[in-house]
Amino acid sequence: MKGYIDLTGKTILITGAAGFIGSNLAKQLLITVDDIKVVGIDNMNDYYDVSLKEYRLKELNAYSNFRFIKGNIADKEEVKAIFDNYEPDIVVNLAAQAGVRYSIKNPEAYVESNLVGFFNILECCRHSYDEGKKGVQHFVYASSSSVYGSNKKVPYSTEDKVDNPVSLYAATKKSNELIAHAYSNLYGIPSTGLRFFTVYGPAGRPDMAYFSFTNKMVKGEKIQIFNQGDMYRDFTYIDDIITGVVKVMQKTPELTEDGVPYHVYNIGNNKPESLMYFVETLEKCLISEGIIEKQAEKEFLPMQPGDVYQTYADVDELVRDFGFKPGTSLEKGLRQYAKWYREFYSLINIRQVD
Numbered sequence: 001m002k003g004y005i006d007l008t009g010k011t012i013l014i015t016g017a018a019g020f021i022g023s024n025l026a027k028q029l030l031i032t033v034d035d036i037k038v039v040g041i042d043n044m045n046d047y048y049d050v051s052l053k054e055y056r057l058k059e060l061n062a063y064s065n066f067r068f069i070k071g072n073i074a075d076k077e078e079v080k081a082i083f084d085n086y087e088p089d090i091v092v093n094l095a096a097q098a099g100v101r102y103s104i105k106n107p108e109a110y111v112e113s114n115l116v117g118f119f120n121i122l123e124c125c126r127h128s129y130d131e132g133k134k135g136v137q138h139f140v141y142a143s144s145s146s147v148y149g150s151n152k153k154v155p156y157s158t159e160d161k162v163d164n165p166v167s168l169y170a171a172t173k174k175s176n177e178l179i180a181h182a183y184s185n186l187y188g189i190p191s192t193g194l195r196f197f198t199v200y201g202p203a204g205r206p207d208m209a210y211f212s213f214t215n216k217m218v219k220g221e222k223i224q225i226f227n228q229g230d231m232y233r234d235f236t237y238i239d240d241i242i243t244g245v246v247k248v249m250q251k252t253p254e255l256t257e258d259g260v261p262y263h264v265y266n267i268g269n270n271k272p273e274s275l276m277y278f279v280e281t282l283e284k285c286l287i288s289e290g291i292i293e294k295q296a297e298k299e300f301l302p303m304q305p306g307d308v309y310q311t312y313a314d315v316d317e318l319v320r321d322f323g324f325k326p327g328t329s330l331e332k333g334l335r336q337y338a339k340w341y342r343e344f345y346s347l348i349n350i351r352q353v354d
């Protein structure tokens with residue numbers, strides 16, 4: 001296959017390695033690829049419960065070919081030292097300040113991680129070719145479905161215009177795609193951006209609805225349903241995301257019409273689910289795992305600033321170029337999540353009793 005990269009024996013730098021997607025990616029590579037070296041960087045910030053990041057890292061630290069560096073990608077010298085020491089073949093940039101609503105409360109965090117940090121990584125990719133070195137063969141980075149803003153046309157296609165972000169988070173992600181394009185054009189860095197759609201699963205992010213609703217339900221608190229429940233999300237199970245990322249990592253993008261090694265893909269389930277079906281399914285899975293006994297009390301509220309009505313991924317390009325389409329049903333994925341939640345929190349409770 002043209003542009004194919006064999007991952008065997010390669011050094012992969014993953015930023016945001018203690019994060020939800022980063023840790024799952026690192027684990028999958030360490031388990032499945034021979035002789036691979038995975039270098040992870042994460043600043044372990046406390047945007048959400050750090051014990052989850054530590055739990056994910058503990059699993060990764062069991063592999064002798066995993067190296068973890070606690071550091072900030074917004075620190076130029078730190079990033080440079082990592083590139084100098086490890087000379088990564090592939091860089092997967094997942095470190096970011098995520099979340100749409102938090103960008104109203106703490107905009108600085110988005111500028112620091114998503115813009116300054118992203119820029120530092122690209123600068124190091126650029127200089128990885130200095131003095132005739134082989135350098136970075138592929139730069140893969142997380143974008144987001146949020147770049148589609150309030151676009152009305154569905155499913156969302158990477159051909160659609162995405163110039164109207166409705167949150168700072170979305171604006172930083174769209175900026176990442178623009179900056180990556182400029183760097184691919186100027187310095188020939190093969191870059192692929194991935195617009196992820198509402199990723200969920202075991203050991204996921206507690207700021208996301210499936211997890212924060214669960215925590216509230218466990219405490220017997222009511223859950224807040226925005227836009228009176230009239231919203232749709234293309235929920236994508238973590239394993240599908242990881243399968244997609246690993247496939248993408250192994251193939252550099254074809255040149256655009258203008259000769260730039262650059263591409264952006266959607267990775268989503270291609271099946272939007274209504275918020276109310278999502279809540280019912282979550283409740284069903286939590287009840288069957290014995291995590292809660294009854295359905296939650298609900299408070300129906302108007303739309304939140306920065307939120308969008310629906311997300312829905314067109315994944316034709318992913319299918320065309322990689323023969324892959326995410327397909328895990330919401331019920332199956334949430335069942336896996338509920339199982340993990342029960343085990344994880346029962347372990348924590350046992351420890352607290354000890």
Ligand SMILES: NC(=O)c1ccc[n+]([C@@H]2O[C@H](COP(=O)([O-])OP(=O)(O)OC[C@H]3O[C@@H](n4cnc5c(N)ncnc54)[C@H](O)[C@@H]3O)[C@@H](O)[C@H]2O)c1
Pocket residue numbers: 015016017018019020021022041042043044045053071072073074093094095096097098099112113117142143144145195196197198199200205
């Ligand atoms: N989970 C989703 O639904 C989703 C959807 C669309 C896009 N994304 C994107 O995918 C990527 C991974 O998301 P996730 O869900 O795993 O989030 P996450 O918050 O679990 O992971 C991101 C990690 O990056 C780290 N980080 C943040 N700023 C950093 C910095 N300056 N230096 C070093 N580390 C830093 C955090 O500590 C965290 O562990 C992010 O870029 C996110 O914007 C996620």
